[in-house]
Amino acid sequence: MQDEELFEIIANLRTLGGDVSDVEVKKSHRELPKTVRESLSAFANTHGGVLILGLDETAGFAATGVHDAAKLSNDLASLCSTDMEPVLRPLIRVHDFEGVKLIVAEVPELDPAQRPCFYRGAGMTKGSFVRVGDGDRRLSSYEVQIMLSSRGQPREDEQSVPGTGLELLDPIILETFIARLRVSRPYAFKDLDRDALLRRAKVVVTGPDGTDALSLAALLALGSYPQEHFPQLMVSFVHYPPSAGDASAAETRFLDNVTIEGPIPVMVRDALAVIRRNMSRRAIIGGAGREDVWEYPETALREAVVNALVHRDLSSASRGTQIQIEMYPDKLIVRSPGGLFGPVTIDNLADEGISSTRNATLMRILEEVPIPGETRTVCENRGSGIRAMVSALRAAGMSPPQFDDRIASFTVTIPNHALLGEETVRWIQSLGERGLADSQCIALAMLRDGEILDNRSYRSTAGVDSRVATAELQDLVARELVVQIGTRRWARYELSQRLRRRVSGETPASTRTDRRPQLLNALGDETLSRAELARRTGLTDQTVRRWLSLMRKEGTVELVGSSPRSSSARYRRTRQGSLFPTTDPR
Known part of the structure; x- marks a missing residue:
């Protein structure tokens, strides 16, 4: 870590007034506090993080420093290599900061196949931690089990269910399955007789006692009534009434409360039917007139329900937990046992x-x-379900889904919020910006609602990869619609001051800022680089680069020498640029 990045991290901590999820500070003047072990375990078991020794959080993150930086660094390295399992190899450096020495350890995220990381002196169950918010939380025994299962491919769905046979399967679903299997996967199944096919497909398996029985997967996917053997492997649906000041609603605990049972294909159908029954419709006015649509897009609902049923944890410790669907006036929540896998x-x-x-x-x-x-x-197994969910909500102009991975559970929250409502669309149009992507418009709408985005939340919002997210965010910065706070992994984005004033009504709507006169004035009769133009105008490099690209296309400036991607590229006014008015039209 460079000194500049450390200074930026500490400045952010002081601004926020507390730790963040990927940074933990300890006063640690003369020795390592015992809680260092917990933070090391938590960072390794989550997304990695930065441990800073020599800052006092209780004193506003004052730099108190460490007494003997060399000794404390060695103690920390020894703790990571001898007391932690598996061994951790953080990058440990001593930094000079505000006249004292700080120790900074960058703790990498462990591969899921190596988790959990724990303090050997306490053992795996009591010594394993995870990062939650700005603190470290001890893992439960079930969460430890979930992490251990991620070290390989779980086989719980292949386990035999003693005392079960083909008579417990739905005959129509079973015959449809067999027929489709012979057609879609002829190499493996076309020439097999029925019994051999069912065994190869692991519908029938041999149990530990040597007798044949149905696999858990077959019972859940093809069974007539799987809940006869596993009562809680079902779906519960609850529709909650409004909670704000409605006396009649306060007397009603649930508007609807349904238990959904059967094999997974039936539960998918019935869950969607129950959600539809409890949804209302809203009107959308478009070019073809008025259209009534459901509150939530069908595709988003289907993917959320199917993912919960198919990817839930099926280990014995979780078979007493059902999938929960909760509908509130402002959101729909789908919660399933077991966090993300692999x-x-x-x-x-x-x-x-x-x-x-x-x-x-x-x-x-x-x-x-x-x-x-x-x-x-029921499913495709192509890894496209979440993207389909995000795309469906984006197409409906709604807020993106929110995901919460808690190791022991995974939750999808779909806000019932028209993110791109009529007023917001008018506001975006009033900016006068051409060529904005749909994902950029959604990001602007979220920022207008007071949210702050980073690369990760933008990817989740837009359904794009990290490279596209970075490019689109930098384009918004170049257009002076958003400002970037921090750099690298700490970068956050919020509305520019100009747009914040417009949102608050301090300034009226106006046309977009035209930086061409400003740049042409700065160029004069000289030949300058982007960096020189940025210094003379006070504009960011992204903004200067964007406007120079536009001005090159219109012929008011020309490139001298290098590629425009090079930092040494230089620009000068053309004859046409000399005729361009050099006063800002605002």
């Missing part, structure tokens, strides 16, 4: 090509089982 994280959840399946056998069966009354199968 390499999938909230950061890359919507990225193309990122897919990992906890219940591989269940997934393969459900790829060939249609939802009753439909031709589509």
